[in-house]
Amino acid sequence: MKFMIVKKRYNSSKSWLRKHFSDKYVKQAHEKKLRSRAYFKLEEIQKKEKIFYPGMDVLDLGSSPGSWSQYAAKCIQPHGYVIACDILPMKPMINVKFFQGDIRKTVLQDIFNSIDTTNIQVVMSDMAPNISGIPNIDIPNTIYLVESALKISVKVLSDKGSFLVKIFQGEGFNESFKKISLFFRKVKIIKPNASYLTSREVYILAKQRKL
Numbered sequence: 706m707k708f709m710i711v712k713k714r715y716n717s718s719k720s721w722l723r724k725h726f727s728d729k730y731v732k733q734a735h736e737k738k739l740r741s742r743a744y745f746k747l748e749e750i751q752k753k754e755k756i757f758y759p760g761m762d763v764l765d766l767g768s769s770p771g772s773w774s775q776y777a778a779k780c781i782q783p784h785g786y787v788i789a790c791d792i793l794p795m796k797p798m799i800n801v802k803f804f805q806g807d808i809r810k811t812v813l814q815d816i817f818n819s820i821d822t823t824n825i826q827v828v829m830s831d832m833a834p835n836i837s838g839i840p841n842i843d844i845p846n847t848i849y850l851v852e853s854a855l856k857i858s859v860k861v862l863s864d865k866g867s868f869l870v871k872i873f874q875g876e877g878f879n880e881s882f883k884k885i886s887l888f889f890r891k892v893k894i895i896k897p898n899a900s901y902l903t904s905r906e907v908y909i910l911a912k913q914r915k916l
């Protein structure tokens with residue numbers, strides 16, 4: 706029995722590796738020396754939605770290994786900064802101020818205590834919890850991260866600020882969408898081409914924070 710479970714896990718990680726290395730976005734990310742294929746999701750969102758402008762500051766929640774920070778930092782030059790945080794470490798990057806820590810704990814207080822956060826006009830969260838495969842654990846954890854990111858965005862964003870958040874379609878999705886709609890004038894669901902079709906992952910983009 707134990708052997709069968711191990712074999713199943715081995716086969717599924719083998720097929721994940723096969724899919725990963727034949728993926729065109731993984732290849733492009735490697736060629737362009739990007740930190741991950743997630744870069745292309747944000748690039749596509751920016752091309753369609755124009756959320757970043759030169760001079761603004763951006764808060765990147767769940768930033769590691771750093772491709773969203775890498776892309777956003779490019780869009781907001783000159784003068785803009787990305788303030789990034791993650792539980793995991795992240796290699797330094799120009800125009801990105803990184804804080805290591807858990808957003809459910811004290812890292813946000815560290816950020817607010819040490820830098821000026823008054824010019825943040827986009828809060829983006831690509832956070833995802835460690836998936837256990839047990840829906841009763843994974844769904845509440847995911848929703849908790851979405852709602853924590855929403856609370857942070859409501860706290861820091863000025864009028865007309867935007868909030869971009871990763872979420873999984875399924876239980877809890879409609880409730881989160883409704884909660885986000887209470888605070889923003891324009892809210893939509895986006896499935897970037899670089900997001901695996903087989904994944905329930907989508908992004909909610911909320912524009913124009915209501916004050």
Ligand SMILES: C[S@@+](CC[C@H](N)C(=O)[O-])C[C@H]1O[C@@H](n2cnc3c(N)ncnc32)[C@H](O)[C@@H]1O
Binds near residue numbers: 769808
């Ligand atoms: C999909 S990755 C983000 C990829 C990133 N957007 C990029 O482009 O490189 C999700 C990240 O969320 C982080 N994360 C999950 N829960 C978190 C939490 N409570 N606080 C901070 N970071 C968290 C994970 O450590 C992981 O690095």
